[in-house]
Every structure is written in structure tokens, then in C-alpha cells.
Amino acid sequence: EPEVTQTPSHQVTQMGQEVILRCVPISNHLYFYWYRQILGQKVEFLVSFYNNEISEKSEIFDDQFSVERPDGSNFTLKIRSTKLEDSAMYFCASSEQRGRSTNEKLFFGSGTQLSVL
Amino acid sequence: QKEVEQNSGPLSVPEGAIASLNCTYSDRGSQSFFWYRQYSGKSPELIMFIYSNGDKEDGRFTAQLNKASQYVSLLIRDSQPSDSATYLCAVTGGYSTLTFGKGTMLLVSP
Numbered sequence: 001e002p003e004v005t006q007t008p009s010h011q012v013t014q015m016g017q018e019v020i021l022r023c024v025p026i027s028n029h030l031y032f033y034w035y036r037q038i039l040g041q042k043v044e045f046l047v048s049f050y051n052n053e054i055s056e057k058s059e060i061f062d063d064q065f066s067v068e069r070p071d072g073s074n075f076t077l078k079i080r081s082t083k084l085e086d087s088a089m090y091f092c093a094s095s096e097q098r099g100r101s102t103n104e105k106l107f108f109g110s111g112t113q114l115s116v117l
Numbered sequence: 118q119k120e121v122e123q124n125s126g127p128l129s130v131p132e133g134a135i136a137s138l139n140c141t142y143s144d145r146g147s148q149s150f151f152w153y154r155q156y157s158g159k160s161p162e163l164i165m166f167i168y169s170n171g172d173k174e175d176g177r178f179t180a181q182l183n184k185a186s187q188y189v190s191l192l193i194r195d196s197q198p199s200d201s202a203t204y205l206c207a208v209t210g211g212y213s214t215l216t217f218g219k220g221t222m223l224l225v226s227p
Binding site for chain 1: 161
């Protein structure tokens with residue numbers, strides 16, 4: 001069964017360093033997302049991406065964050081200067097469609113646990 | 118601000134019982150409703166989705182939607198210890214992004 005893959009599974013970094021989290025969405029999916037989940041808290045939307053541009057972003061997704069689809073398969077999230085409060089599990093997700101459709105379902109990758117020290 | 122509210126639990130049920138999980142949402146324009154299951158340290162896994170008022174059944178799972186009351190529920194029949202997880206209610210309004218509740222922890226005891 002197709003799945004969203006994320007690398008690395010764990011990332012430890014020093015405060016102020018840049019990190020890049022990588023994702024390979026399901027191949028026929030057109031919409032890509034990043035969510036994060038701080039330990040014990042809810043899954044929070046960061047950004048959605050379609051047709052090589054950001055379609056929506058939350059207030060969490062400030063200038064320190066960026067996304068890119070550098071080739072036909074990868075989808076990356078970059079955090080330029082990490083803060084302690086960026087420590088969280090970051091989930092990539094993809095969907096075939098948006099809007100009320102049976103194909104709008106989001107499928108999540110296994111996540112990258114980011115620890116900022 | 119769109120809100121999705123769930124009782125954090127834990128909801129404890131014995132094996133074989135029916136578990137009932139509830140969710141309310143604030144945005145009347147919400148159109149699509151999802152239940153995800155999340156095991157500790159793992160990613161959310163989609164188990165049910167529903168668009169129309171009423172019930173939708175899939176195996177041991179039944180999702181119920183009442184748009185007038187802005188209420189979604191998930192029933193799990195014949196609960197198994199492997200069903201022990203956190204259940205996330207998620208809502209979207211058409212082309213808007215998926216908004217999650219904090220989840221309800223379900224514990225099924227053998």
C-alpha cells in the first residue's frame with residue numbers, strides 16, 4: 001500500500017541551527033501538508049502546498065519556516081534558526097484532492113521527532 | 118478560530134464493550150469529518166470519515182454526524198485491547214485545512 005515516508009525519524013539539533021525535514025508524499029497525490037504535534041498537545045496545521053506554491057499557512061508558520069518541492073518526489077520543511085519551542089513531532093501528509101471528496105483524505109507519514117537543545 | 122473539542126479521557130471500557138467517543142466543533146460551515154487513531158509516539162491513522170448527517174458503518178466502527186448540534190461521534194463495537202489509543206476528531210470546511218481536536222484516550226481492559 002502506498003505510504004508517505006519521512007526522514008529522518010529523529011533529529012537532534014542545537015538552538016539556532018537550521019534543520020531540513022524530508023518527506024516523500026504518495027506518488028499520485030497533489031496536495032502536501034506539514035503538521036506538528038508538541039508532546040501531549042494536539043496536531044497543529046503548519047502549511048499546505050499545491051502546484052509548487054503555498055496554498056495556506058497557519059500563524060505558526062512564520063519567516064523561520066519554508067517549504068520546497070525540489071524535485072518530483074521530495075517535499076521538505078526547513079526551519080532556519082531553531083528555537084527550543086520548535087521541539088515537536090513533525091508530520092508530513094498528502095492527499096489526492098481538496099474539498100468535499102472521498103479523495104480529500106489526508107495520509108500521514110510516520111513523523112520526524114525534532115529535539116532542539 | 119475554528120475549534121474542535123473532545124474529552125481528553127481516559128475512557129475506560131472492558132473488552133467486548135461498546136466505546137463511545139464524542140466531538141463537537143465550532144464552525145457551522147464544516148463539511149467533512151474524520152476520525153483518526155493515534156498510538157503513542159505514532160502518526161495519525163485514518164479510520165473513518167463522514168460527510169452527511171446520520172450514521173456510517175465500517176466493520177466495528179460507526180461514525181455519527183449531527184450538523185444541527187455540531188456533533189460527531191465514533192462508536193467502536195466489540196472493543197479490543199488493540200483499540201487502546203488516542204482517537205482524534207478532525208474537521209474541514211471544504212477547501213480549508215484539517216483542524217484536529219486534542220483527542221480522547223481510550224483504554225480497553227482485557
